[in-house]
Amino acid sequence: MHYPWWYVPFVTSPMLIAAVATIHIFVAMYAVGGGMFLAVETQFAHRTQNRPYLGYLRDHAWFFILLTVVFGAITGVGIWWTIGLASPLATEALIHIFVFGWAMEYVFFVLEIASAFLFFYFWDRLPAKTHTIFGYIYAVSAWISLVLITSITAFMLNPGGWVEAPSFWVAFFNPEFIPQTIARTGGALLLASLYVYLHAALRQEQDPELRALIAKRSTRPGLLGAFLVTIGGVWWFLALPESARAALAAASALNILMLLIFAVTLVVFGMLYLGPYRNPGWITPGFAILLFTFGLAAIGTGEFLREAVRKPYIIYGVVMSNQIYPDEIPGLRQTGYLEGGTWTRRYIAERFPQAVNAQGEIDEGALLALSPDERTEVGELLFLYHCNDCHSVEGYAAVSESMRGWTPEMILALVKEPHRARFFMPPFAGTADEAQLLADYLVTIARPFPAGLVNGSSN
Amino acid sequence: MLPPFLGPLNPLGYPAPYWFILFFKVLGFTLHISLMNLWFAGLITMLLLRWRGGAHAQRLSDRFINALPFVIAFGINLGIVPLLFTQVAYYQVFYPATILAAWPWFAVVPLLMVAYYGIYLYVIGLRKGTMNALKRAAGWVSAAIFMLLGFVFSNSFSLMTNVAGWGPLWNATSQTGAPYGIGLNLGDPTLAPRLLMMFGLALTTTAAYVVVDTAFFAGGESGEYKRWAIRCALIVSTLGNAWVAVMGSWYFFAALPGEIRGAQLQVPMLVLTLLTAAGTGLPWLLMLMSQRGLTRRLGLLTGLAQLGALGLHAISRQTVQNLELAPYLQIGAEPVHIQWSPLLLFLVLFVGGIGLLVWMVVQVVKAVRLPVVP
16 A cells, blocks of 8 residues: 555465465575584584594585575575565564564574585585584574574564564564474474485485484484474464464364374374384385475475464554555545555546545545446556455456355445454455445456356246 | 655654664675675676686686685675665665566566576586586576676666656556556666666676785686786776776766756765775776785785775765655654664674674684695
């Protein structure tokens, strides 16, 4: 509303955030857990002077750098890039609240990259002790990065007392912070195991002793990780705001996903324990790929769920999912959404100057007097700015499909009070006339009642 | 009169004084471009040298590109700081501009990834002696992408200050008021000369980097190579300076609006303008002196002088940016609610982080000096 709305047909622009974030998280968590694994295992290999194992770890560190420093780092920046485009008001708010959180994370990010490069490129030149310290500098920096970023994502789900007492630390130590940190740390350890196991399996190490060692030791972080994911997940659920829990309970798909996370985590735990931990000889590419896929499924589903339960907010209690501050809604219902929106007001002033009065305000009566095509255009403007955050016309969460067969009266009733029909939708932030204009537009795109179904009429 | 494009101020206000935000924005930008310049203009220069040059040119090219994976990692990282503080202070113009050009801006992510992996592919070819047509092509593709990314950045940041240009662009590239995100700021007369001027500046940075590399890190190279590298650096710097002079003149005298040019020519801004224009002259002079014999002190001075020149450009850019935005934004007038403890913690971590970084480098230098134990 205060910013132009980026129109991405079929998928909606916020779905691009989901796409970038999901692929990022698969690597970012490994960047943390894998760093911890490398630090601990390098220390172990130095202490036991196990040269073959050190050789393997060096090989793995190269794979780790290629994946995390390039793909992980760039997709991380990519999330930031995308949220500014697809969710500008929420990004503006988060940047103002957490600028020093991000700035601190930047310091640790620099340390991560420097220590990762030095750890790998000076592998044979550094004394064992210094080499190990470098590994730990990386691991600790990466974990603190995770903690700092988790505080921001956790804040988005439950800002706790920040709304009443806005301060950085209240925002930072929000009710979801510790559970999400535990769950994500667990996820990082779990993924580390799966990546190491996959890498080792595909490398097809011939030395049976080394293969067994890699299989056994790579399993440990994963077993701990699965435990932490479970603890953090349960705590995460308990710390959810009431409406988020209600959203979870109301949507059967989300229920299934939540069960799926725990089930898959359990399966991964079992496979890790019975497979590489108890029977290290099982290390095969097929088994590793299966485990890896399960792990990604659990992590990806968790992230999707975390996003989905936040509706109707993008930052809980702070910014609505359609880029409006909650306290703006009563005013907008009086003065009008088109009038209150920077870009919508400009659009009406340029396209329909006859609908702007001498004081420069939008005259809604004049909008209703526009031709049917022009009214549809204003309705589309309202749809794009008010609804397109979550709904496409044709494609993802398409309104043309979800309103299939609806009568104009049903559509108008929903538009006026969307939060009554679905409590996880934001209230309509416009006047009754604007609701009519939006409903008129939706009527033009709603598909007809499917043929061949009984609709209760005699025909 | 049409309503303005700029939304309301953020109710939270600035989390730090405006000067603090500006300081880190300009410092971060200076550090970022000091490395970004190496992949923007340096990579293509080095590929051309390897393609057309002799043995020394090939050696220089290989040394340069070998270091790029580190340079890119840190350069991207250093770019986070100015972007973060830009979003704190200039959010009202930053978000609309990037949304109007959303697809090019979004494309930075995949393009950068392809270019970065392309560099790795090329470097693997160099290090393992397995260079082939595919790896060579990867290097050229990366160079082309990096130059394209330079255009994308210039496009977004020039659009950020070209608020008057938003209306036509929005009308031409939107669906019922919602931008498709394909806007290019091609109607802005400052876009091309500024981008080209930056390319010339990047050439001078590339030259300074070669001097620093030769002075500090080329211990294993022959004296003949070092002399050749310094001469090459001088030529590249001369070309870069000439390029900056031509494009900078175009930018300043023909593209910049008269009132902004006038303000930049008023004392005390005139001093900054002159220093900025002459900034890359000092490293050039130091390179000229190096032709008689490069010392580490001269190498260090050349690097610092180039960093200073880039800093002057960043400060000038900031003053011009503020002048361009002055009709639309009350810059620095936003209420300030300082987040004291996180601010101080950040500063402590920043200093501590630099300390730890230095400690790590010292450990590496010590280790490298030790004889290798088989």
